[in-house]
Amino acid sequence: MTYFPETPLNTRLLIVLLGVIVFVHAFIADNSSSLFAKPGDKNPLLLSTGLLEAQEAELRVILWFEKGKPQKNFLKKLPRENWVWQESHPSNSIGTGYSLAGYTRINQESEQAIFLWYQSLVEDARESGGNAYLDERVPEGMxxxxYALKQNILPRQFSLSEGVFSVVGWQESSLPQVAAGNDKVNIQVISQGYGQGKTALAIPVLLEEF
Structure with a gap:
């Protein structure tokens, strides 16, 4: 009997391994000692994982303010060099929300500094009544x-559709969190294919289309 009819072997292995990760985390939660080192605020960005050959990545930061545009002091602190920023407002006149998206390209050497900057941006945005989302993409499958094992991520939700794998999970760190159904999550990774393909990392979840 097969539980994965007409499913490629690498897909079956991925599903099994994700299940093992969930089991191991559940086991750890019921025991006083941990099999994993505490991750703290380890840099989770893609180019630093050692799992990719890509040398550059596209980085997007999306800022959302439910009550409208933040103070100028906040906006003035945003980086300008090598960044493109686009703002948007609700399409209806009733809404007061405000969104600002920034785009740039980064390499592995700049990832740690970018991650530290994003952590401070999360705090600044929160103090101004907003949320900061990060989205990093590479044109390579992973x-x-x-990745989930290396980053000590507990998968809360995972899916497979047309060769696209998605894991939404929880990492014990200071990453911003959101609710996904009944689950508390703060990191998502999506990948299509191995080698040739594409991968996206999102903190806490992906807002734009993959």
Whole structure:
């Protein structure tokens, strides 16, 4: 009997490995000692994982303010060099929300500084009544089960559709969190294919289309 009819072997292995990750985390939660080192605020960005050959990534930061545009002091602190910023408002006149998206390209050497900057941006945005989302993309597929293991991520939700794998999970760190159904999550990784393909990392979740 097969539980994965007409499913490629690498897909079956990924599903099994994700299940193992969930089991291990559940086991750890019921025991006083941990099999994993505490991740703290380890840099989770893609180019630093050692799982990709890509040298550059596209980085997007999306800021959302439910009550409208933040104070100028906040906006003045945003980086300008090598960044493109686009603002948007609700399409209806009733809404008061305000969104600002920034786009740039980064390499592995700049990832740690970018991650530290994003952490401070999260706090600044929160103090101004907003939320900061990060989205990093590379034109290369990745083994997301290996990524989840390296980053000590507990998968809360995972899916497979037309060769696209998605894991939404929880990492014990200071990353911003959101509710996904009944689950508390703060990180998502999506990948299509191995080698040739594409991968996106989102903190806490992906807002724009993959």
């Amino acid at each position: 083994d997301i089960a290996q």
